[in-house]
Amino acid sequence: MTVIVALSIVGSLTALALYRVFFHPLSQFPGPRLAAITGWYETYFDCLCGGTFSKHVDDLHGQYGNIVRINPWELHIRDPNFFDHFYTSDSKLGKDPWYYNFPGIPRSTFATSPTRLHRPRRAAISRAFAISPSTSKQIESCVERLIKRLRIKEGAGLERKAVRFSNMFWMLASDVVTSCMMPRGTTYTTFPEQAPHYPLMFKYLAKVALWSRHFPRVFNMLSTAPHCVANMAAQPVQEALRIQDDIKDQIKLISESQMNSKDNASSLPHHLLDSKLSTTDKCTSRLVEEITMIIGAGTEAVGAALSITVYHLLTHPIALAKIKAELLEAAQHLQWPVSISALEQHGSSGDADSDTKLLPSLAGSDSHISTGNHSASMATTTISKGSVEDTQVCQLKNLQNPCRELAQIDVLPYSLLRSQCAYLAACIKEGLRLSKESNRMPRISSVPITYHNSAEQTTHVVPAGTVVSMSLRDVHLHPSVFPAPNTFNPERWLGKDSSALENYLVPFGKGTRSCPGRALAIEEIFVTIGNLFYHIDMELWDTSEEDMTAAHDFFSGSETGREGGLTVLLK
Numbered sequence: 001m002t003v004i005v006a007l008s009i010v011g012s013l014t015a016l017a018l019y020r021v022f023f024h025p026l027s028q029f030p031g032p033r034l035a036a037i038t039g040w041y042e043t044y045f046d047c048l049c050g051g052t053f054s055k056h057v058d059d060l061h062g063q064y065g066n067i068v069r070i071n072p073w074e075l076h077i078r079d080p081n082f083f084d085h086f087y088t089s090d091s092k093l094g095k096d097p098w099y100y101n102f103p104g105i106p107r108s109t110f111a112t113s114p115t116r117l118h119r120p121r122r123a124a125i126s127r128a129f130a131i132s133p134s135t136s137k138q139i140e141s142c143v144e145r146l147i148k149r150l151r152i153k154e155g156a157g158l159e160r161k162a163v164r165f166s167n168m169f170w171m172l173a174s175d176v177v178t179s180c181m182m183p184r185g186t187t188y189t190t191f192p193e194q195a196p197h198y199p200l201m202f203k204y205l206a207k208v209a210l211w212s213r214h215f216p217r218v219f220n221m222l223s224t225a226p227h228c229v230a231n232m233a234a235q236p237v238q239e240a241l242r243i244q245d246d247i248k249d250q251i252k253l254i255s256e257s258q259m260n261s262k263d264n265a266s267s268l269p270h271h272l273l274d275s276k277l278s279t280t281d282k283c284t285s286r287l288v289e290e291i292t293m294i295i296g297a298g299t300e301a302v303g304a305a306l307s308i309t310v311y312h313l314l315t316h317p318i319a320l321a322k323i324k325a326e327l328l329e330a331a332q333h334l335q336w337p338v339s340i341s342a343l344e345q346h347g348s349s350g351d352a353d354s355d356t357k358l359l360p361s362l363a364g365s366d367s368h369i370s371t372g373n374h375s376a377s378m379a380t381t382t383i384s385k386g387s388v389e390d391t392q393v394c395q396l397k398n399l400q401n402p403c404r405e406l407a408q409i410d411v412l413p414y415s416l417l418r419s420q421c422a423y424l425a426a427c428i429k430e431g432l433r434l435s436k437e438s439n440r441m442p443r444i445s446s447v448p449i450t451y452h453n454s455a456e457q458t459t460h461v462v463p464a465g466t467v468v469s470m471s472l473r474d475v476h477l478h479p480s481v482f483p484a485p486n487t488f489n490p491e492r493w494l495g496k497d498s499s500a501l502e503n504y505l506v507p508f509g510k511g512t513r514s515c516p517g518r519a520l521a522i523e524e525i526f527v528t529i530g531n532l533f534y535h536i537d538m539e540l541w542d543t544s545e546e547d548m549t550a551a552h553d554f555f556s557g558s559e560t561g562r563e564g565g566l567t568v569l570l571k
Contacts, residue, residue: 025463031069039071043214051552074467080475087510096442096467103212103219107286108293124275128268131519138179140411146189147535166565167199170303177298181268197235204236206554247291307566309431311548312488314540322423327534330420414523417530426493432507433476439555442469541569
């Protein structure tokens with residue numbers, strides 16, 4: 001009897017393998033036969049090789065061409081010219097439920113596959129992402145708190161302070177997204193001791209999410225475990241549970257009208273509860289999943305983009321000098337003093353002749369630098385139009401940290417940075433291009449897809465219902481679109497052909513499933529980087545290119561080669 005059962009199992013598996021290789025609708029597409037036979041092929045690279053399947057897919061494209069069958073049910077296409085067409089041509093593109101099976105958030109808009117469910121859920125959360133003056137104020141307030149904390153570190157004794165910026169940016173991103181979305185936001189940049197495991201939590205949960213994709217039943221059982229059991233888990237898991245409990249409390253208070261004030265009318269929970277969603281979609285447990293996903297995505301994506309952009313600026317001194325000069329000039333359009341650190345950078349950056357060519361002269365007639373409660377003779381220093389004299393800079397350096405004594409930090413607003421700082425914008429675009437994840441974005445089309453491979457002069461018709469995926473990095477790092485794709489080159493966005501490149505900058509995706517928080521993320525990145533380099537002087541410390549390169553793909557590319565990521569030394 002045992003032999004008969006064993007032979008039946010072997011026969012069934014053999015028949016399934018033969019069907020998938022020779023008779024399946026995708027059998028005509030190139031790819032390794034083992035990948036066509038079983039999904040365990042991907043499991044091997046993801047789980048046993050530590051999230052290296054994305055890298056392996058790159059190798060498969062090198063072997064088989066632009067379209068490859070990467071598992072029994074999915075095709076992957078690497079063609080930057082097809083990206084926009086694929087993700088925008090069919091408004092009913094659904095997500096692959098297997099790939100987006102994240103533990104703890106199966107009912108979030110992000111993980112929703114059917115269009116009939118996704119459309120109303122997307123409409124409900126989109127209202128909360130509308131940029132308003134109050135949103136800009138929240139972003140500026142969070143960045144101001146960060147700058148103040150860095151200045152405290154600068155002034156804490158004579159010893160120069162090393163700061164782990166990767167962790168700091170994740171905390172800042174959390175402060176921004178929660179302050180803009182929730183009645184009660186986090187304050188991690190001011191009190192990082194409140195969440196010592198917060199950045200680690202995302203990396204830990206990303207690994208869990210990858211494993212749960214391949215072993216869903218095991219992780220679904222764990223996700224339904226009671227808190228008393230979950231509290232025995234690792235610190236990152238406990239941190240995630242604490243965040244979800246806080247979200248649940250805020251939703252409960254709003255639903256009971258205890259926090260339903262005018263100030264909270266624009267919060268995400270308020271919009272969700274006040275939307276046209278069904279009663280089932282408004283239940284507290286689903287709203288917790290929705291908000292958890294939004295906070296997580298808003299933290300991870302922005303934190304990674306800030307880290308990569310700042311790293312490249314610190315390793316490209318010419319680009320950084322241009323930004324410093326541009327920020328100084330932009331500040332002249334506002335009626336408040338320029339910062340000491342920005343002045344010092346402008347006035348002590350090497351050869352005077354080369355500086356004159358590289359750095360634009362300060363706009364306006366006279367500028368003043370406030371120095372706090374010092375003597376009248378040193379209260380202000382006037383900067384003449386043109387280069388700054390070294391003697392003036394030396395006088396300013398002799399003051400005991402005058403800027404740090406200011407109770408108020410003057411934040412350069414987004415409207416100014418966007419309108420006056422073209423080079424800053426180019427650097428941010430380049431940072432976004434180099435920072436986006438290595439993961440793919442699988443979609444299921446309700447109609448057949450025709451793909452014409454211009455490089456190989458072949459045409460493929462993909463059957464309806466097939467999972468088809470493309471990767472952001474295959475667009476952003478394609479040499480036919482971006483020559484020397486791995487090089488940080490902001491000038492590529494300032495040339496005469498730069499407008500054509502805009503179609504290939506897709507860090508937030510395309511189509512109806514693209515990121516709803518695009519405008520919020522862009523403003524946050526502008527305000528953070530602009531004010532960081534305007535107010536703070538720093539240099540790279542103990543950080544290599546390898547540390548900033550995604551070594552694994554645990555859905556996002558934020559998992560770096562070395563724990564810690566970007567670290568800088570405050571001057």
